[in-house]
Amino acid sequence: MADLLIDNEFQTLRNRFKKDAEFLLNGVADNDNDEKSRESKEIKPLSRFNRHSVFWIMASVGLTYYTDFFPVLLRDANIKSWWFNIGVALLGVSLALALFSIVYLEWFRGIRQYDVQYPAIAPVTTAAFIAASCSFNIALWPVWSVFTPVILFTQFMGMVMFISLLG
Structure with a gap:
């Protein structure tokens, strides 16, 4: 049965x-x-301004102000500088590959599907960004402790939503 x-x-x-x-x-x-x-x-196309975008941008601006984000990054002695420098380098690699894909390949060369011709760009960019975020979490943990991932994620989402409004 x-x-x-x-x-x-x-x-x-x-x-x-x-x-x-x-x-x-x-x-x-x-x-x-x-x-x-x-x-x-x-179906109408979605507006670039929506509650979701505004929320993340305002949350990012609020956290930047209330945590003194940039002054802390520039002056706090508790930051593990080696990990922070690794994070900056990996973030630079990630941004450089993203700009190469968007500006050079898409705008100048007119290649819309650059992931077909250059299949390694997306995984390398993603891996560099994930490694950079881990490095930043390690570097800034002595400053904000358990709030570090939340602060960095909010800053990331605010920047993504801000950039999406520009494009």
């Missing part, structure tokens, strides 16, 4: 995944064609 129940559940799960796969391959379900076409006509 238990084997039959397990087989029945397995068959139900398999059918559900099969239906989901068909949906993903076709883009829409057969009975949803009319609804999807009406919805696609009514």
